[in-house]
Every structure is written in structure tokens, then in C-alpha cells.
Amino acid sequence: MNETLIEKLVEIKGIESNYVDAWGKPARVEPQTKAKLLKAMGYPVDDKAALTAKLEQEREQAWMTPLDPVQVNRLGEPLIITLRLPIELVNDSYHLQLATEQGGILSQKVVPCEGELINVAHLQDVEFQEYLIDLSAQPGLGYHHLSLQDEDGDEIAGMRLIIAPRACYKPKEIEQGKKFWGLSVQLYCLRSERNWGIGDFGDLKYLLAQSATQGAHFIGLNPIHALYPANPGSCSPYGPSSRRWLNFIYIDVSALEGFESDEVQELVNSADFQARLRHARAVEYVDYEAVTQLKLQVLDMLFTRYEQTLLKGNSKQNRAFKQFIREGGESLEMLATYDALQEDLKGRGKDFWGWPVFPGELAEYHLPQVSKFKKTHARRIKFFLFLQWQAALQLEQAHQVAAEHGMGIGLYRDLAVGVSEGSAEIWGNKALYATGASVGAPPDILGPLGQTWGLPPMDPQVLYQQQYQPIIDLFASNMRSCGALRIDHVMALLRLWWVAKGDTARQGGYVYYPVDDLLGILALESHRNQVLVIGEDLGTVPEEIRDKLADNGVHSYRVFFFEQAEDGGFFSPAHYPVQSMSTLTTHDMPTLTGYWHCLDLELGKRLNLYPSEQILQGLYDSRHDNKQQILDSLHGHGSIPEWVGQQVEQVGMSKELNHGLQIHMAAGSSTLLSLQLEDWLEMDKPVNVPGTSSEYPNWQRKLTRNLEQIFTDPSLKGLASGLTQARARAGQA
Incomplete structure (x- = not known):
């Protein structure tokens, strides 16, 4: 194989040859790995003639496309675009017409x-x-269409021009x-006296x-993305079917109109x-x-009732439902079709776990x-469209509860x-995803073996060719019904990491x-939806x-x-940093009690997560030292x-230490x-437990107490009061 050609392509496609690992040491990516990643992007690296032909085809296509697919500028920046034409056409006059999202038309004459x-x-x-062509237009924020037109006004080429704010939105x-x-919280883990064995939007x-x-x-x-109604065991919120839509299992079935009907109550x-x-x-x-099974059985009955009474003619509900479907577009229709197809294949005894x-x-x-x-x-x-509609309505109702209580942010998704x-x-x-690869992480402190998450990555070049629409949709949909997005x-x-x-x-x-x-698009959607990031x-x-995230107004995530x-x-x-969200632990870490008593290390040993006893012993030694440093810090600050x-040898986790x-x-x-x-x-x-799948019941553990008990506990009320007072003092410092 022509290594020079491969290395050149590696550079063009943004594959990194060298990086610094989690311990601050230089690391390199092996040549065979880079070749495999190119193959996942669709390049026939094992066939020099085919690879050369594909690269030449891409080169010709790029030159024969007068305008780039998309360009992102920040508000107030000079607008400069690139224009490509055969030499015999570069002396002709053209019009660059900018159709703004707000409905305006801006035009200028140009001779390339x-x-x-x-x-x-x-x-x-x-x-x-x-x-390089300077644009005289200064459009406002938004998604605009720039077209190259001949003297007769016919469009020769077009591109999307995105004007974004300089940083993400922050509440006043x-x-x-x-x-x-x-x-x-992990929404599914909530217990209550009224839910059906899983936390729901009513609990929320x-x-x-x-x-x-x-x-x-x-x-x-936690992510509340759509999972798989026909395959409930695939329950990881971080391995969804669609990130644009919601997991119907969080619907509070008892809140739907018609639940109190005799027919439903009999069931x-x-x-x-x-039982x-x-x-x-x-x-x-x-x-x-x-x-x-419980929820689908009742929702099926309620949907029939809706069809017979509410989703007919020019009723308010029918208009709202149809509007929801129109706004959801192909993405929503596609998800509902997928859910129905999986269900049908399962019902006929066919393989159904996914499109492969x-x-x-x-x-x-x-x-x-x-x-x-x-x-x-x-x-x-x-029916599956109906489930998405009801889920969206109930999430919005929860968001409104937060607003009514003046929570400042309310929900963060x-x-x-x-x-x-x-x-x-x-x-x-399918064109967008490199299905021959998975997203993951190199070895680090949390995962000494590294991690592979089973999530095919988007191909950055295809994303660009699709004018970033998948990312725009992704940010916009996840900023609905919330005040912040993590x-x-x-x-x-x-x-x-591919x-x-x-x-x-x-x-x-x-x-x-x-x-x-991508940060520009994030900032634009953040302002449109008034959502902190x-x-x-x-x-x-x-x-x-x-530094780049900070400059763009994205809050850092600091774990104690x-x-x-x-x-x-x-x-x-x-x-x-002031511009950060701090926390003690995360969903990928042990709880405070688990950390202090090294229960995560015991569990990791049972699950064979550590390459050697030496590494495990090093983790125990490090944990002991860390706990002593934490004790010293807490005492030093009078906390x-x-x-x-x-x-530390004499101090177990207690309510006083926890609080x-x-x-x-x-x-x-x-x-x-x-x-x-x-x-x-x-x-x-x-x-x-990162690095596990079936070895541990991930994403299934419930809370140990009902919600109704938590907020009547005097000790927890005292903790909440202390947190509120400490935060108020910190804000005055």
C-alpha cells in the first residue's frame, strides 16, 4: 500500500497520529489503526487503484461545486466566502443573493x-x-441561504450561511x-407510591x-432519549435509538385523558x-x-379511545397532533416506522434487535x-407517533412546573x-455514520483498559456535506422543555476516539x-431556546x-x-472556575458511600476490570491517600x-461526613x-459500571426510598437549607 498516500489522507481526514494520554505522556496511533479508520470512512485502503480513483473523484467533485455546502460565521465577523469556477467563467458577472431566515433578500453583483x-x-x-469573495451583506443571527445566480437570475449554486452569536446563552x-x-437523577430510578415501577414525568x-x-x-x-419499545432490555440511556425523540416509558399513563374511563379502569x-x-x-x-408491557397495554387502549373521540375532524387535539407530526418531519416519521417495524419482526419471530x-x-x-x-x-x-406526542406534552408540563416555582433553570437535560x-x-x-467503527475512550483513570461504547460515529465530512443539519436538529430538539443542556x-x-x-x-x-x-451552532441554538450549556x-x-469552550460560554464540568x-x-x-458546574460524583462513579468504603474497587475486582492485582493494589493505595487528603481539606475549611x-483509618462514611x-x-x-x-x-x-454490559445491572438500580418520604425527612430538609444558605453566601463573595 502507498504509505505516502495513506498519510496524506490521514491528515486530510483529521485522524490524529500523536496525542497526549490521560497521564500526560506522549502516545502515538499505529499505522494499521489509521488505515482501519480510513476504511471505516469508506476508503478502499487495501486497493491502491480504487483508492486513487476515489480520491480523484472527490477532488473533481469539490472543484466542480462552486460554493461550499455550509459556512459558519460569528455575528460581526467579516463575511468571506470561497467561489470556484472554470477559468472561462471567472470574468463574467453574477449575483450573490442572500435569502435570510427572517425573510429578507440581500443581493450584490460580483465578478469572481x-x-x-x-x-x-x-x-x-x-x-x-x-x-475569496467579500460579502457586503450583514445578516442577523440565523440560518440563511446564499445563492450564486447568473444574469438571468437562475441559481447556479447554493450554500447555507449560518450566523451565530459569539457565546452561549446565560440567564440574567x-x-x-x-x-x-x-x-x-436517573429518571427511571425514582420510586413513588403512584408510578408503575419506573420513574415517570408525573414523578418529575x-x-x-x-x-x-x-x-x-x-x-x-439522565438522557431521556428514545430507546426500543420492542426491545426493553436495551435500556442504556447512553445507547439510544434516537437522540432527537423521547423514551415513551416515562409517560405518566394515569395522566392521559380517558384513563379514568370504565374500560381502562376495568383493565x-x-x-x-x-399483580x-x-x-x-x-x-x-x-x-x-x-x-x-404494562404501559403499552394501557396506552394501546387509550390510543384507540383518542382515535374514536379526540383525534377526529377539526378538534383541538387533532390539530395539535397533526402539527406535532408536521414539525417532527421525516425524523419523527422514521422513528415511529422503525418502532413499528421492530415490533412486527419480533411478533413474527424474526431477528429484530436492529437494522443490521x-x-x-x-x-x-x-x-x-x-x-x-x-x-x-x-x-x-x-400509535408510536402518538406516544412521542404525549411524551413531549408531559415533559413540557414538567418544565412549566419548574417555571411556576421560579427555579431559575428548572430542568437540565x-x-x-x-x-x-x-x-x-x-x-x-446511514451515509452519515461510520458503521465500521465505534466511539470510545483511550485508557484513563476511570477505565484502565479503555472503553468501546458501541456507538458508530458521525463522519465529519458527511456531516459537513449535509450542511450540519443533523447537528442543528440534535441541539434544537434537546433544548426543548428545559433551561440547561449538559x-x-x-x-x-x-x-x-474511533x-x-x-x-x-x-x-x-x-x-x-x-x-x-459546531460551537457556533451550539451557541445559536442556545440563544434561540434560552438554554444554558x-x-x-x-x-x-x-x-x-x-479554553475554547470557556470562550464560547460553555460551562465546564468539575468533579470534586x-x-x-x-x-x-x-x-x-x-x-x-466560575463558569462551571461542580459535582461530587457522576453516574459513572461510585456513590459517596461506595467511594469511601472502596466498594467500587471490590466490585471491579469481581468483574475482572483490572488487568492485574498490582494495578488494583495501586488503586487501593491511591484511594487511601485521597481520602486522607479529603479529610484534611474538610477539617481545614471547617466543613x-x-x-x-x-x-482516615478511623473514619467511616457517616451522615455528618456526607452532608x-x-x-x-x-x-x-x-x-x-x-x-x-x-x-x-x-x-x-x-x-x-463503565466497561461492563451484562456483568452488572447498569441503568436499572432504583432509589431506596419513595419520593414522598424524601421530602418529609427532617435531616434532608436541614441539608437543603444548608445548601441554599451556602450558595447564597458564595454568590455574595
Whole structure:
């Protein structure tokens, strides 16, 4: 293979050859890894002639396209575009017409050769020239269409021009220095006296109202993306079917109109249904299969009732439903079709877990047989559209509860880094995804073996060719019905660790993305939706991206246990960046009790997560030292009572230590403080163990107490009061 050609392509496609690992040491990406990543992008690296032909085809296509697909500028920046034409056309006069999103038309006359010549190429004996052209137009924020027109007004070429603000939106109270605190939860884990074995949007409304009365400013959610109704066991919120739509399982079925009807009540109160409901509520871990069957059974009945009464003619509900479907467009129709198709294949005993095992004629959304399926299964597809509509309505109702209580932020949502291999999102847009690779992480402190997440990455070049529309849709949809958005693994805006299928996480490599363009779009959607943005910037993070995120108004994510100085001491939360959200633990870490008693290390040993006893012993030694440093820091700041021991060997986790850690964080300088509800309940089992799948019941563990009990607990009321007071003092400092 021509190594020079491969290396040149590696550079063009943004594959990094060298990087700095999580321990600050230089690391290199092996040549065979880079070749595999190019292959995942669709390049025939094993066939020199085919590769050369593909590259020449791409080169010709680029030169024969007069305008770039898309360009992102910040408001107030000079607008300069590139224009490519054959040499015989560069002396002609054209019109550049800008149709703004607001409906305005801005036009200027242009002769290409009067611009700055920056490049020349020869295609089949024809010379092409590329010029820089200054645009005189100064459109406002938004998505605009720029067209190149001939003298007769016919469009020769077009591009999307995006004008973005310089930084993301911040609420006025935060700009004025106010400090907020809130609780983070995995919505499914909520117990209550009324839910059906899984937390739902009704529980969320109750949680928002109750936490607001205790002084909280927000409730942070795990991703609530659409999963798989026909495959409830695929329950990871970070491996969704679609990141644009919602998980129907969170619908509060009892809140739907018609639930109180005699027919529905007869079903719900039947002995069989009540027995299954008691089981779903009582089990320690969420029984997704049982909950899904319960909810679908009643929702099916309610949908029939809606069809017969509310979704007819010119009724208010029918108009709203149709409007929801119109606004959802192809993405919504595609997801509903996928859900119905999976259900149908499962019902017929066929392989159904995802499109890779679908019959060939159904393996892509735009195939003729899928269109036929849509016609023959229109009612079932309408049912899944109905579920998305109801989920969106109930999420918005929860958002309104937060607004009514003046929470400042209210809901903050979480955007997962990708979709799973068998997802509807890939089924509907296969060209965008490199299905021969997975997103993951190189070895780091959290995962010594590295991680492969089973999430095919978007191809940055295809994303660019699609005018960034998938990213625009993604940001916009996840900023609905909330006051803040946390972007999981925000490094994805700069680079992602790609791992070729069949390789281990260690054998991956970084692929770069157009970070400035993506941050511009993020800022634009942030302002449109008035949503604050938090970027989870843990792991192997170059310092320059942290600076770039800060400049773009993205709040950093600071985890207490990772904020250590070189001497091993823990930084005081008073020294955290103001533009950050701080927390003690995350869903990928042990709870406070688990951390203090090293239960995560015990569990990791049982699950064979550590390459050697030596590494495990090193983790135990490091944990012991860290706990002593934490004790020293807490005593030094007066965050825990003096009678709590000074030596870690004599101090177990206690309510005083637990609450002291939380109040210690509340006194810090970060604008936002997020605390895990499981730490309020002093729980010891983790939500998720990175690097595992079936070895541990990830994403299934429930809280140990009902919501109704939590907010009547005098101790927790005292903790909430202490947090509120500490945050108020921090805001005045």
C-alpha cells in the first residue's frame, strides 16, 4: 500500500497520529489503526487503484461545486466566502443573493476574478480557479441561504450561511453572579407510591415542585432519549435509538385523558394487571420488560379511545397532533416506522434487535419495501407517533412546573454522545455514520483498559456535506422543555476516539471534527431556546479545548474527586472556575458511600476490570491517600464537625461526613452545583459500571426510598437549607 498516500489522507481526514494520554505522556496511533479508520470512512485502503480513483473523484467533485455546502460565521465577523469556477467563467458577472431566515433578500453583483485568487486546479484539461469573495451583506443571527445566480437570475449554486452569536446563552441571574444548586437523577430510578415501577414525568413534576420548595434551582436528568419499545432490555440511556425523540416509558399513563374511563379502569384494576404492577413496583431493579408491557397495554387502549373521540375532524387535539407530526418531519416519521417495524419482526419471530439483522429490503428507511410497510401498518405507526406526542406534552408540563416555582433553570437535560449501532437514527441516515467503527475512550483513570461504547460515529465530512443539519436538529430538539443542556463527552465537538470493529479500545485513534462550526451552532441554538450549556469535559482533554469552550460560554464540568493538585491535595471548590458546574460524583462513579468504603474497587475486582492485582493494589493505595487528603481539606475549611476523626483509618462514611462534603461544595465558586439524589439517601450501589454490559445491572438500580418520604425527612430538609444558605453566601463573595 502507498504509505505516502495513506498519510496524506490521514491528515486530510483529521485522524490524529500523536496525542497526549490521560497521564500526560506522549502516545502515538499505529499505522494499521489509521488505515482501519480510513476504511471505516469508506476508503478502499487495501486497493491502491480504487483508492486513487476515489480520491480523484472527490477532488473533481469539490472543484466542480462552486460554493461550499455550509459556512459558519460569528455575528460581526467579516463575511468571506470561497467561489470556484472554470477559468472561462471567472470574468463574467453574477449575483450573490442572500435569502435570510427572517425573510429578507440581500443581493450584490460580483465578478469572481476581482476577488483574491487562492487556488488553481486542472480537471481534464480545464483550469479551475478559486477566489475569496467579500460579502457586503450583514445578516442577523440565523440560518440563511446564499445563492450564486447568473444574469438571468437562475441559481447556479447554493450554500447555507449560518450566523451565530459569539457565546452561549446565560440567564440574567447567572450573569449577575447568583449561584444555583440542584439535584441530578436517573429518571427511571425514582420510586413513588403512584408510578408503575419506573420513574415517570408525573414523578418529575412532583420532584421539581418539592425540590423547589427546598431551595433547589434545577433538576438534572439522565438522557431521556428514545430507546426500543420492542426491545426493553436495551435500556442504556447512553445507547439510544434516537437522540432527537423521547423514551415513551416515562409517560405518566394515569395522566392521559380517558384513563379514568370504565374500560381502562376495568383493565388496570384486574387481578392480573395489579399483580404485575405490584411486581414492577417492588423489585429492587427496574424490570423494563414488565413496565413496558404494562404501559403499552394501557396506552394501546387509550390510543384507540383518542382515535374514536379526540383525534377526529377539526378538534383541538387533532390539530395539535397533526402539527406535532408536521414539525417532527421525516425524523419523527422514521422513528415511529422503525418502532413499528421492530415490533412486527419480533411478533413474527424474526431477528429484530436492529437494522443490521433486518431483511435486506427493510434495512434502510428509504427503500421501497419500507414505504409499503408504512402503508400497511399506518395505524401502528400512528400509535408510536402518538406516544412521542404525549411524551413531549408531559415533559413540557414538567418544565412549566419548574417555571411556576421560579427555579431559575428548572430542568437540565443530558445529550448522549451517540446512538447505538442498531438505532433508528442510523437506519434513517446511514451515509452519515461510520458503521465500521465505534466511539470510545483511550485508557484513563476511570477505565484502565479503555472503553468501546458501541456507538458508530458521525463522519465529519458527511456531516459537513449535509450542511450540519443533523447537528442543528440534535441541539434544537434537546433544548426543548428545559433551561440547561449538559453535553455528555463534550470533547466530541473537537475529536472522538474511533475504534474499528473487532479492535480493542487501546487500538483506537482520534478523529477531529469542525469544532468552531459546531460551537457556533451550539451557541445559536442556545440563544434561540434560552438554554444554558454545560460541557462534560472529563478524561483526556487538551487544555486548548477547555479554553475554547470557556470562550464560547460553555460551562465546564468539575468533579470534586478529580480536582487534585500535583501534591495530591484537593483543590478547594472556592478555586473552581466560575463558569462551571461542580459535582461530587457522576453516574459513572461510585456513590459517596461506595467511594469511601472502596466498594467500587471490590466490585471491579469481581468483574475482572483490572488487568492485574498490582494495578488494583495501586488503586487501593491511591484511594487511601485521597481520602486522607479529603479529610484534611474538610477539617481545614471547617466543613465537618471537629469530633469527626482526623485519621482516615478511623473514619467511616457517616451522615455528618456526607452532608459536610455537600456543604463544602456549596461554598465553592462554580455557578452551578449538582448533587446526586442517591447521595442524599446515602446509597452504596452505583448506577453504572463503565466497561461492563451484562456483568452488572447498569441503568436499572432504583432509589431506596419513595419520593414522598424524601421530602418529609427532617435531616434532608436541614441539608437543603444548608445548601441554599451556602450558595447564597458564595454568590455574595
